Amino acid sequence: MIKIQKVSKYFSGKEILSDISLDIKKRDFVAIIGPNGAGKTTLLKTINGLILPDTGKVEVLDLDPYKNGLAVRKKIGFIFQNEFIAKNVPLSVKDVVCVGRVGVKGLFKNLTAEDFASVEKAMGEVGIMNLEDRPAGFLSGGEQRKVSIARELARDIEILLLDEILMNLDPASQMEINSLISGIYKKHKLTIVFVTHLLRYLPEEITRVVALKDGRVFSDFSPRDFNSKVLSRLYDVNEESLMKYVGNFKL
Amino acid sequence: MWEILSYNYFQNALMGSILAGVGLGIVGVWVVLLRIPFVGVAISHAAFAGSVIGLLLGINPIIMAIVFSLLASILIGPIAEKSGLEANVIIGIIFSLVLGVAFLGLGLIQGPKTEAFNLIWGSILTLSRSNIYINAGVTFLVIVFLVIFGKEIKAVFYNREVAMASGIPEKFIFFSLLFLSGFVICLNLNTIGGILIFSLLINPPSAARILTHNLSKMYLLSILFGIISCLTGLIFSYLFAVPAGAAIIIISSLIFIISLILRGRNGR
Numbered sequence: 001m002i003k004i005q006k007v008s009k010y011f012s013g014k015e016i017l018s019d020i021s022l023d024i025k026k027r028d029f030v031a032i033i034g035p036n037g038a039g040k041t042t043l044l045k046t047i048n049g050l051i052l053p054d055t056g057k058v059e060v061l062d063l064d065p066y067k068n069g070l071a072v073r074k075k076i077g078f079i080f081q082n083e084f085i086a087k088n089v090p091l092s093v094k095d096v097v098c099v100g101r102v103g104v105k106g107l108f109k110n111l112t113a114e115d116f117a118s119v120e121k122a123m124g125e126v127g128i129m130n131l132e133d134r135p136a137g138f139l140s141g142g143e144q145r146k147v148s149i150a151r152e153l154a155r156d157i158e159i160l161l162l163d164e165i166l167m168n169l170d171p172a173s174q175m176e177i178n179s180l181i182s183g184i185y186k187k188h189k190l191t192i193v194f195v196t197h198l199l200r201y202l203p204e205e206i207t208r209v210v211a212l213k214d215g216r217v218f219s220d221f222s223p224r225d226f227n228s229k230v231l232s233r234l235y236d237v238n239e240e241s242l243m244k245y246v247g248n249f250k251l
Numbered sequence: 252m253w254e255i256l257s258y259n260y261f262q263n264a265l266m267g268s269i270l271a272g273v274g275l276g277i278v279g280v281w282v283v284l285l286r287i288p289f290v291g292v293a294i295s296h297a298a299f300a301g302s303v304i305g306l307l308l309g310i311n312p313i314i315m316a317i318v319f320s321l322l323a324s325i326l327i328g329p330i331a332e333k334s335g336l337e338a339n340v341i342i343g344i345i346f347s348l349v350l351g352v353a354f355l356g357l358g359l360i361q362g363p364k365t366e367a368f369n370l371i372w373g374s375i376l377t378l379s380r381s382n383i384y385i386n387a388g389v390t391f392l393v394i395v396f397l398v399i400f401g402k403e404i405k406a407v408f409y410n411r412e413v414a415m416a417s418g419i420p421e422k423f424i425f426f427s428l429l430f431l432s433g434f435v436i437c438l439n440l441n442t443i444g445g446i447l448i449f450s451l452l453i454n455p456p457s458a459a460r461i462l463t464h465n466l467s468k469m470y471l472l473s474i475l476f477g478i479i480s481c482l483t484g485l486i487f488s489y490l491f492a493v494p495a496g497a498a499i500i501i502i503s504s505l506i507f508i509i510s511l512i513l514r515g516r517n518g519r
Contacts, residue, residue, distance in 0.1 A: 048416055073418035080412060089284055089408050090464045099406045103418030111402060135464040136409075155417070 001026045001159065001191050002047055007056030008215075009042055016042045017053070018215035024193065026158075029185055029205050031223075032195045034212035035235055040195045041081065043212065044161045047193065048078050061158065074104050077152030081164035081195075085144055087137035096136045096147050097123055100154040115154075122153035126180060142173030149180060153188070160184070162194045166201060178203045199231070255489060263378040264495070267386060268485050271442045271451065272478030274390040277397060278432040279456035280466075280473050284408045285428065287338050290327065291452040293346040294436045295370070295445030297323035300349040302367040303356035312366045317437055323349065324433020328426040338429075373444025373496040375485065386438050393431050397470075400424060405466060442481075447496040451480060454503035458510035476506050 002024035009017040017039045024030055032040050045051040046058055049065030049072055058065055065072040077100075085096060100122070101115040123129050126146045131139065136147060145165055152160060162181065166174045182203045185192055196202065202209075202223075209226045211218040211234050219230050232239035255261050282290050301319025305312035323345050331338040357364060369377075397404065403424045406414040415421040436448060443451050459472035484499030 050412075050416060070418045070420065073416055076416075078413070078416040080416070083410065083413065085409065086286075088286070088460065090460060090466050090469050091405065091409055092464070095405060095466070096409055098402070099409050099413065100417060102402045102406045103414075105402075107403070107420070108399065151413075 001028070001061065002193075003057075003059040004043075004046070005057045005059075007046060007053040007058060009039075009046065009051060009053050011042075016215050017046065020056070020212075020215070020217055022210065022217065022220070024191060024208075026191055027189060028207050029192045029203070030194065030208045030210055031202050031206045032193060032210050032212060033197070033199065033234070034218065038212040039215040040212055041163055044078070044163050044193060044195060047159075048073060048076055048161060070103075074155070075158045077155060077157040077160040077190075079145075079148045079152060079160075079162050079165050081167055083144075083148055085136040085139070085147070087135075089137060091136050092133050093128060093131045093136050093139070093147055094119065094123070094133065097150045097154050100151040104155050119150075119154045122150040125153060125184075126150045140173075141169050142176065145169065145173070145177050146180070149177070149184070153184065158191060160190050160192045162192065162196075164195055164197065166196060166198050174198065174201050259380075260376055260378075261489075263380060263383055264375045264485055265482070266383045267375055267378040267442045268481030268499075269478055270383065270386040270390050271439045272455075272476075272481045273474050274386065274393055274435040275439060275448070275451050276455050276474035276477030277393050277470060278428075278435045279452045279477070280459070280470055281404075281428045281432055282452060283456040283460065285338070285425075287342060287429075288449075288453050289339065289342050289346065290324070290429065290432060291436050291449045293327075293342045293349070294320045294323050294433045295440055295448050296346055296353065297349040298370050298437050298440050299367060299445050300353035300356065302370050303353045303360065303364070306360055306362075306364065306367055307356050312370075316370055316440065319349065320433055320437035320440075321430070324430050324436075325426075328422070328429045332422070370440045371445040372494075373440065373442055373447060375442045375488075375495045378441055382438075382441060386442075389431075389434050389438050393435060396427065396431060400427075404428065408466075442496075443499060444496045447500045450500040451477065451503055454500075454507045455480060458503075458507040461510050461514045476503065480506060 004020055004022040007017055007020045008015060034040055042051060046053055047060060047065065049069040052066045060072050061075055063072050097119045098111060101111055101119060105111060105115060123132060126149050128146050128150055131143060166177060178201055182205050184190065185205050206223050209223055210220045213234055218234055228239050228243050232242050235242060282288050298316035298320040301315040302312035305315030327338055327341050327345060331341045403419050406419050407421055407424045411421050411425065439448060455476035456473040458476050459469045462472060463469050480499050480503035483502045485495055487493060487498040488495035
């Protein structure tokens with residue numbers, strides 16, 4: 001479904017992705033972890049075709065996502081880290097969820113009753129129907145995350161890329177969003193790539209954990225083989241201290 | 252008083268006012284929501300620089316003003332894209348560049364410079380019928396663009412990165428918004444003037460924004476406030492023999508203040 005072959009990317013002379021190869025299969029639920037600056041977000045943007053690799057090849061749904069950007073992106077949902085809705089933009093929650101349908105629909109075509117039905121179904125699924133007419137910029141962080149999830153659900157996507165979507169949320173909201181993502185994974189049969197730092201809040205359904213370090217694949221494990229020793233080497237910290245900090249880390 | 256309506260120059264001024272209200276009311280919403288309000292200042296000064304260069308080279312200063320301001324509005328987006336800097340930064344760079352060019356040109360012009368300064372101060376009562384036709388054409392183009400690409404424009408307002416990741420041709424929409432804004436600003440320089448146009452670009456949409464959380468209503472209110480500002484300003488100018496541009500801007504500022512008070516009363 002997603003084939004990344006020997007991909008490297010440089011920014012201002014610095015190598016951000018270094019010879020990365022990954023093969024993500026249909027229905028994989030991949031957690032991507034790693035220190036800040038490891039290249040996690042760049043990797044997601046490469047998959048989505050927002051960034052062109054300097055070397056190597058990316059194939060998503062058998063297409064080059066950079067050359068076929070518009071077509072490929074219609075099948076990929078992407079929720080960015082720190083994605084927020086500016087207060088000055090007068091859009092309701094429903095307006096924002098409709099944005100998901102705009103790319104699918106294409107230019108010169110208005111949204112139809114069918115599109116609005118998809119939008120309402122998605123809002124219902126994430127439990128924000130009661131917020132439909134509220135100004136989106138004035139929602140709480142947790143509510144804004146749900147709006148973003150509904151926006152992507154309203155599209156006919158096959159792949160969902162999530163970039164640190166639990167950032168800046170309180171623990172209750174983190175758990176709620178995680179359980180929402182787990183439910184979506186099961187119900188919609190999506191392939192999900194989930195970038196996170198919050199190791200103790202990894203969804204249970206995760207099938208693979210890929211650790212990136214210095215732009216390289218540091219490890220690629222099934223969750224059951226992933227342990228504190230790998231983590232301590234990944235983050236270059238003492239295993240005991242790391243476990244105290246991460247707490248009841250268990251995959 | 253009513254006999255004034257029979258004069259061609261006043262009819263042109265009335266039509267120019269309405270077109271300015273509609274055109275600037277719409278592109279004002281764009282620049283306010285894209286958070287690039289100073290694009291108006293940069294483009295109007297690009298027009299000023301163009302007219303100065305036109306005078307210097309013996310080319311029609313109005314044509315050169317249009318060329319310069321369109322060039323400025325076309326360049327902002329791609330330069331921001333290429334440099335990785337915010338559009339606001341590029342607007343600042345272009346503003347300082349065109350101001351430098353304008354001052355350099357002014358220093359070199361031997362003859363009268365009135366035509367160039369007309370674009371800075373504006374002269375609504377000298378609008379010709381051909382000015383009106385051109386303004387009407389561009390205003391129509393802006394409305395057509397808004398109707399055809401309304402849903403994509405909304406997505407770009409929401410979040411440009413999300414729009415791009417969702418398969419929306421975000422660059423085309425963003426660059427077109429900049430270009431059309433530049434076009435409308437440039438063509439309305441005769442009406443309001445380069446310095447004062449900034450207020451007419453910002454006050455009506457800002458007043459509209461604080462009264463509504465609905466984008467469609469924001470467009471309508473912004474257009475309405477723009478038209479009211481222009482027409483009332485024009486009438487004040489006639490009745491009290493004051494400069495029309497200044498009257499228009501004071502009215503638009505008053506509308507903003509009244510909206511602010513109304514919002515306070517409604518507790519929003």
